[in-house]
Amino acid sequence: MTIKDIIINYSKKLENISDTPRLDVEILLEKALGGVDNLYIRLNLNKELTKDQEILFNDFIEDRLKGRPIAYIVENREFMGLDFYVKEGVLIPRPDTETLVEELIDICKSKENLHILDIGTGSGAITISLAKYLPTSMVKSLDISDIPLEVGKQNAITNGVSERIEFIKSDLFNSIENTDMKFDVIVSNPPYIPKCDIDTLHTQVKDYEPYNALEGGEDGLDFYRKITAQSKKYIKENGILAYEVGHDQAKDVAEIMVNNGYTNIYTKKDLQGIDRVVIGYKL
Incomplete structure (x- = not known):
């Protein structure tokens, strides 16, 4: 043929x-x-x-x-102009997430020696892209599961940024809670699909991608509440808290951030015109 x-x-x-x-x-x-x-x-x-x-x-x-996702079959996905190895057990990088990374790069491009914390390593897409395009930054990347940490380390080596990234097994902030670490930027693309919506997802998502990277509680906002509340201990004055959010969650996430003392909060639309990013500052 x-x-x-x-x-x-x-x-x-x-x-x-x-x-x-x-x-x-x-x-x-x-x-x-x-x-x-x-x-x-x-x-x-x-x-x-x-x-x-x-x-x-x-x-x-x-x-x-x-229904197996194409990225798992070919074990590769391009993100922010970089090549990422992916396999089952890590969330496949999506173009929507580039909006978050691009906004952070734009905000931080004139700043030197930033300390960045990424909560939820996945394939390492956010972690590695920020390290790559903010070349004086140091990044810590947290994940509760072993496979994302393994894949993230491999992708960091492939993309030449492994010396400026530390991958840490952690349930949110648990592994650093007894430290005095503080960060200029805390970023996360947390699980945000409401529990009742999981079964409505496409086969290639619900049957193949890791459940714990998708499900965000009854209303999809559990991780935003937890991360925002805990982040105040770890973020520097004038530090940035940045999230990717679901298609209808920007207003709710912004309210969570306001209620936890963040200010100058704004949203950023993705290429489809959806409010995909919420960013706030700790003053």
Whole structure:
């Protein structure tokens, strides 16, 4: 079967699974062909796959047809222009989160030697991007689970920032509560899906991505309440608390921050026009 035939046939089959069926097929082809780029695919539409390549592609496409996320299959996701290794057990980086990172970089780009705390390592996307694009910063990255810490460390090495990041196993602030650590920036993309909404999520999210990175309590706001209340002990004067929030949560999260003494609070919209980021200052 030629590359062109595969693209036509399997794009059709993936229409009920993916919003980007053709792109998914092309990405899986790139992987099956040994890591070629998309230009190679487009310039070789009449090329026949070898038997081994076809077997490999079929394994990939069967996984995708079951709903397994494309990022877990190819073990990679691009974020902020950087490559991240991902596997099951870590939340897949999403474009929405780039809004949070871009805003923090813009706010902090003229500041030197920042101490940053990221709560919820995941793949390390926020942690590593901030370390990369704020090159004098030092970052501590906390996560309750071992797999994100392992993956984050690997991605920090790959992206050349491991010397400025410390990964710590911690349930929120627990592992640093007996220290005198204080930070210029505390940032988090916490679990924020209301418990009752989990079953309504797409198969590729609810059946594959880690539950404890999704579920944020009955109203989705549990972690915002906990982090905001506890953060006051660890944030410097004029320090920044920054969150990614769910599509309808910005007002509620801003109110939580006000009630905990944060000021100059504002929101930032993502590319879809949704209030995706909430930022406040401790004065």
